[in-house]
Amino acid sequence: MTSTASLHSVTHNGRRTDHEAAAANPFTVQGLTVAYHQKPVLWNVSFSAPVGCLTAIIGPNGAGKSTFLKAALGLIPKLSGETSVFGAPIKKQLARIAYVPQRSSVDWDFPATALDVVTMGLYGRIGWLRWPGKRHRAAAMQSLAAVGMQAFAQRQIGQLSGGQQQRIFLARALAQDADVYLMDEPFAGVDAATEKAIVDVLHQLVVSGKTVLVVHHDLETVRDYFSHVFLLNGQPIASGAVEDAFTPQNLQKAYGGRLASTQLQGLAAAAPHKA
Amino acid sequence: MHAFWQAITLQAGYNTALVCVGAAILGASAGAIGVFVLLRKRTLVSDAVSHATLPGVALAFIVGQLLFEAGRSLPLLLTGAAISAALGVLAVDAIKNHTRLNEDTAIGTVLSTFFALGMVLLTVIQSLQVSGQAGLEGFLLGATSGMLFSEAVLIAVAAGIIGAALLLRMKEFTLLCFDEQFAATSGYNVKALDRTLLILLVGIVVIGLKTVGLVLIVALAIIPPVAARFWTDRVPVLTAIAAGIGATGGYIGAAISASAPDMPTGGVIVLVLFTLFVISMLIAPARGVLAAALRHRRFQKVVHLRQGLLSLAHNEPVLEPLTARLLRRNGLLRGDGRPTPEGASLAHKTAQDQLLWNAYKQQAPEEALLMKDWSLRPIQEVLPPDVVKSLQDDLSLDSAPSANTLRSPL
Numbered sequence: 124m125t126s127t128a129s130l131h132s133v134t135h136n137g138r139r140t141d142h143e144a145a146a147a148n149p150f151t152v153q154g155l156t157v158a159y160h161q162k163p164v165l166w167n168v169s170f171s172a173p174v175g176c177l178t179a180i181i182g183p184n185g186a187g188k189s190t191f192l193k194a195a196l197g198l199i200p201k202l203s204g205e206t207s208v209f210g211a212p213i214k215k216q217l218a219r220i221a222y223v224p225q226r227s228s229v230d231w232d233f234p235a236t237a238l239d240v241v242t243m244g245l246y247g248r249i250g251w252l253r254w255p256g257k258r259h260r261a262a263a264m265q266s267l268a269a270v271g272m273q274a275f276a277q278r279q280i281g282q283l284s285g286g287q288q289q290r291i292f293l294a295r296a297l298a299q300d301a302d303v304y305l306m307d308e309p310f311a312g313v314d315a316a317t318e319k320a321i322v323d324v325l326h327q328l329v330v331s332g333k334t335v336l337v338v339h340h341d342l343e344t345v346r347d348y349f350s351h352v353f354l355l356n357g358q359p360i361a362s363g364a365v366e367d368a369f370t371p372q373n374l375q376k377a378y379g380g381r382l383a384s385t386q387l388q389g390l391a392a393a394a395p396h397k398a
Numbered sequence: 399m400h401a402f403w404q405a406i407t408l409q410a411g412y413n414t415a416l417v418c419v420g421a422a423i424l425g426a427s428a429g430a431i432g433v434f435v436l437l438r439k440r441t442l443v444s445d446a447v448s449h450a451t452l453p454g455v456a457l458a459f460i461v462g463q464l465l466f467e468a469g470r471s472l473p474l475l476l477t478g479a480a481i482s483a484a485l486g487v488l489a490v491d492a493i494k495n496h497t498r499l500n501e502d503t504a505i506g507t508v509l510s511t512f513f514a515l516g517m518v519l520l521t522v523i524q525s526l527q528v529s530g531q532a533g534l535e536g537f538l539l540g541a542t543s544g545m546l547f548s549e550a551v552l553i554a555v556a557a558g559i560i561g562a563a564l565l566l567r568m569k570e571f572t573l574l575c576f577d578e579q580f581a582a583t584s585g586y587n588v589k590a591l592d593r594t595l596l597i598l599l600v601g602i603v604v605i606g607l608k609t610v611g612l613v614l615i616v617a618l619a620i621i622p623p624v625a626a627r628f629w630t631d632r633v634p635v636l637t638a639i640a641a642g643i644g645a646t647g648g649y650i651g652a653a654i655s656a657s658a659p660d661m662p663t664g665g666v667i668v669l670v671l672f673t674l675f676v677i678s679m680l681i682a683p684a685r686g687v688l689a690a691a692l693r694h695r696r697f698q699k700v701v702h703l704r705q706g707l708l709s710l711a712h713n714e715p716v717l718e719p720l721t722a723r724l725l726r727r728n729g730l731l732r733g734d735g736r737p738t739p740e741g742a743s744l745a746h747k748t749a750q751d752q753l754l755w756n757a758y759k760q761q762a763p764e765e766a767l768l769m770k771d772w773s774l775r776p777i778q779e780v781l782p783p784d785v786v787k788s789l790q791d792d793l794s795l796d797s798a799p800s801a802n803t804l805r806s807p808l
Contacts, residue, residue, distance in 0.1 A: 125499070193579070196582070196583050198579050198583070216585060217584065217585040219480050219584060221583075222579070222580065222583040224577065224579045224580060228575060228579060229575070229577045230439075230576075233437065233576050234437075234574070234627070234630065234631045234632055234635060234636050235572075235576060235631070235632065235634050236631070239632070240576070241635070243573050243576070243577070243584075244584075246569060246570070246573055246584060247584045247585050247586075249569070251566075251567075251570075252566050254569065255569075270781060271782040271784050272782060274782070274783075275782075279631040284765050284781075285765055286762070286765055286785075287782070290782070295580070299584070303646065304422055309665075312714075312765070313762075313765070314758070314761060314762030314765045314779075314785065314786075315762060316762075316782075316784060316785035316788050316789075317782075317785070320782070320784055321403065321790075391486060391647075
């Protein structure tokens with residue numbers, strides 16, 4: 124399952140140094156198990172995000188996709204499991220992580236402007252007892268511009284549309300300037316143009332060497348947007364490049380009877396030429 | 399009236415002046431902390447905290463009386479109050495975390511139990527027939543009349559320290575209140591931040607017991623931020639206004655109470671705060687009731703004007719009286735019901751804008767439904783440029799009417 128990641132870390136003389144191994148594993152989860160009220164949601168899930176790739180986490184409703192991200196980040200209690208980021212425990216590497224929660228997880232009537240929220244992405248770097256200055260506001264404006272929202276900087280966040288709010292969340296993550304981006308359903312309830320804008324930003328991130336992991340539920344767009352997939356249904360089903368892992372057999376395993384066979388054929392037919 | 403004037407201008411003696419200033423600092427700090435308690439949606443916790451202080455006050459009095467024969471020492475009583483308030487908060491958290499009961503239920507249980515215990519202990523103290531117990535009732539409703547100079551200094555200094563501590567961590571508290579998950583993944587210790595906020599709240603409640611009383615101290619943390627919320631949509635401004643309202647309420651309330659010693663200080667302060675709340679609710683420009691009514695009126699005009707212009711664009715007669723009046727008043731419609739040249743031109747542009755809005759609604763029905771500006775303002779003012787561009791491309795319009803040419807005449 125981690126073959127994609129390890130391919131890149133073999134040096135010319137065939138030996139891997141610890142440093143290189145760490146650089147090749149931006150986000151690795153080992154044996155993650157989570158239960159809500161004695162009901163296991165995730166069972167012994169291990170996964171390593173392919174470095175510098177755009178990966179979709181897919182699976183049916185209730186498969187634990189969001190739970191996987193939250194538990195891996197330590198936001199909710201887990202029964203077992205470890206997360207490492209570039210070879211070190213995640214707790215020490217949070218500066219290299221940017222997390223985009225679901226849009227519905229916050230109260231948008233909060234007294235803040237779009238710029239205020241994006242500036243929150245810089246708080247970790249501003250430090251204690253200091254206030255965001257001109258430099259920070261300029262950096263936040265740049266992130267806003269990257270998602271086409273600079274004209275809305277002074278707007279109260281409650282007055283923004285759902286798609287605009289999602290762009291603000293993405294801009295906040297961009298302001299963090301992390302190496303690994305973890306996003307929970309960034310396309311939920313957004314308009315087509317926003318979806319395209321977000322995908323463009325994600326591709327730019329990957330081009331500049333970042334690793335991006337996205338909880339996604341629209342199977343139709345997986346092939347268009349992502350290079351890698353991680354199929355999850357409580358347990359890991361498959362992971363790898365889209366052409367290898369996004370197969371009718373694996374989808375059948377993950378979704379069971381929930382996908383009609385015609386749908387499976389359709390998704391498989393979209394497959395590009397195979398070797 | 400004369401006595402009140404003297405008190406409010408700080409001329410009614412050094413002691414009274416200090417009590418007034420102390421109450422103002424107390425009100426400012428409580429209001430500022432209240433902002434974050436409100437934004438964290440934990441206003442009810444402050445009620446649990448205040449009621450949970452009573453058994454601590456009573457026990458501290460008994461212990462002080464037994465050990466030093468000086469039960470009324472304010473620092474001792476406040477220490478007892480702080481300890482039992484902290485136990486109350488821990489009890490609420492324990493019930494919330496280890497059972498399936500929600501926070502409201504936990505607060506209700508803890509609040510009434512601690513208060514009941516406190517009342518029983520107070521009755522026990524009364525039966526002991528010891529001296530100095532008369533002052534204890536002041537902790538229920540607040541009394542500044544018999545306050546010692548040292549007590550007033552203690553309250554002013556402690557409230558000032560708590561307010562300053564809040565200001566130092568304001569940025570982090572804001573993040574905690576808006577998006578706890580993001581705060582955690584940004585490397586902040588969310589639990590510690592939450593606890594710090596609670597400690598500050600417990601601190602200000604305990605400090606305020608003597609002045610406002612435990613029944614009403616919660617109002618000092620709730621009313622100022624709620625009133626301030628009518629005025630602004632920014633956290634730093636909100637904190638400043640809440641502190642200002644709290645300070646005004648504390649100062650005027652203490653001055654009134656000083657000039658009429660029979661009045662309970664807590665009650666007077668809360669009534670002053672409530673007055674400020676009502677004023678804010680009515681006249682605040684950002685979210686006040688009057689401003690909302692005016693905005694609604696303007697909104698109505700925008701809708702009528704827009705619909706009138708669309709009727710003109712489709713060569714339909716404008717029959718609705720308000721619409722026709724608005725169009726005429728803006729020089730868009732002639733007396734005979736035909737559009738003026740400006741009216742025709744603006745109607746055309748509005749129709750083009752409406753095409754884009756309709757296309758957007760087809761493309762993103764859910765978004766459009768939730769959007770409050772849908773089709774009421776030029777589309778460029780509402781949607782990001784790339785969205786507008788893709789809509790234009792889809793409709794193959796050369797360019798949408800620019801925001802300038804489509805300025806609503808209102």
